[in-house]
Amino acid sequence: MNPMTELEKGPTGRRRGRGARERILGASRQLFREQGINRTGMDQLCAAAQVSKRTAYQHFTGKDELVAEYLRRFDPAVLSGVFDRADLTPRERLLAAFDVSPGTPLCPYIAAAVELHDPQHPASRYARDYKKAVAARLADTAREAGAADPEQLGEQLALLIDGAAARSRVLDADAFPTAAAVAAVLIDNALPAAAGDGRRGEEVPS
C-alpha cells in the first residue's frame, strides 16, 4: 500500500518528496475552518503542517493561491455523498441534504466569500462554481423526482441550505431543522402528487 495517498499534480509525474503539499492543505482545512482565513497566518499554518515556510512558498505562489486550492479541493463528502445514495428515493435524497451533523461549522465557501471580500479573487470563483454545482445537482434530483420546475426547486433548496448555514453561524445554533421543514413544504408543493415512489399517494391528484 502506498503510504502517499495521491500526489499527481506535477506535469511530469514526479513522485518524490514526502507530501508536503498534502500536509499544507490538510492544515489549511483545519485552521481555516477553526480560525478563519484571515486570522490564520502563514507562520502558524506552516508550523501546524510541519513544513518549512520556504517549502510552502515553493508549492504555492502565495496565500491567495493556497486559499483557492483549499476551496477547490474541498470536495465535501458531506454533500456529494448524499446524491449518490441509491437506497433513497429522489425525494428523500433532496431532504437528506439538510441532514448535516450539528458540528459542521459553516460552509467554507460562504466564509471565504465574506472574508476575502473580493469577487475577483480566484477562491471566490471556486465558491461560485461550487454553489452552482450544488444547485445543479439538486435540480437534477428534483427533476428525477418529477418536479414541475426542477431548476427553480434546486435553486430554492440551495438557498435554504445557505440560509441555514449563515443563520447557524450568526445565532450559534443549528438552523438546519427549520430549513428542512421548509424544504419539505417546497418539495411537496412542487411534486404534483407524483405517482413515483417518493410519496405514497396521499396527495390529491390533479
Add this chain to the structure above:
Amino acid sequence: MNPMTELEKGPTGRRRGRGARERILGASRQLFREQGINRTGMDQLCAAAQVSKRTAYQHFTGKDELVAEYLRRFDPAVLSGVFDRADLTPRERLLAAFDVSPGTPLCPYIAAAVELHDPQHPASRYARDYKKAVAARLADTAREAGAADPEQLGEQLALLIDGAAARSRVLDADAFPTAAAVAAVLIDNALPAAAGDGRRGEEVPS
C-alpha cells in the same frame, strides 16, 4: 445642567464639539461595508472620518468597541420601515421584507459574525440579538396575519432572508426574488383560511 454626555445622539445633540463620534461611526458604516471590518484599518478609518486617531481612541476604547457600536447603531431602516407600513396588509408586509434594493451588499451582521469569528465578541452578541429581533417581528406580523404557527413562520422567513443575503454574496447575484417566491409559498401554506390574495381589514383582534 448636565453637560450632555456624548452618549446621547438624538436630534438635539451637538452643542459643543464637532461631533467627531458621529463622523467616526459614519465612516465605519461606509468602510466596514465596502471593505469589510478586518480590511479596514483604524488609520484609514480615521482619515475617512477626518478625525485624528487620538480623538477616535478617546471615544472608543478600541476597535472592538467601535465595531460593536457600529452594529448596535445599525438600525436598518430597510427592515424596520417595512413592518410599520400601515398601507399594507400583514401578508403584504411579510412579503415586503424581501423587497430589498439589489444594491444592498450584505447583511452586516452575517459579515461581522464571519469576520470576527468569535461568538463571545460583543458585536457577535449584537448580531444575534438583531437576528432574533427580526425573527420576532416577522413572527408578530405572521400572527397578525393569522398564521397557524407564527413563531415557526417567522423563523422560516428569517432564514430565507439570511439565505438570500448569503447566497447573493457568494454568487454575486441577487437571490432575493427566489427567497420571495419561497416566502409566498410558505405564507400561503401557513394561512389556512386565506381565500384569495389581497384583502384588508379582516378579523385582527389580538
Add this chain to the structure above:
DNA sequence: AGTTATGTACACCGATCCGTATGCTTACGG
C-alpha cells in the same frame, strides 16, 4: 557514484496593524 528536485532551518524585509504619547489649536462658557 552524481545530479537534481524536494524539503529544512532561520534570519530577515517592508508593510500594516492597533494603540499610545506628546504637544498644539480651536471653540465655547462663564
Add this chain to the structure above:
DNA sequence: CCGTAAGCATACGGATCGGTGTACATAACT
C-alpha cells in the same frame, strides 16, 4: 477676558503579517 475641554497632528512602539534569501540536508532517479 480667560479657562477648560474637545479636537488635531504626528510620530512612535510592539506585534504580526505575507513573503524572501541563504545555506544546508535528504531522497530519488539515472
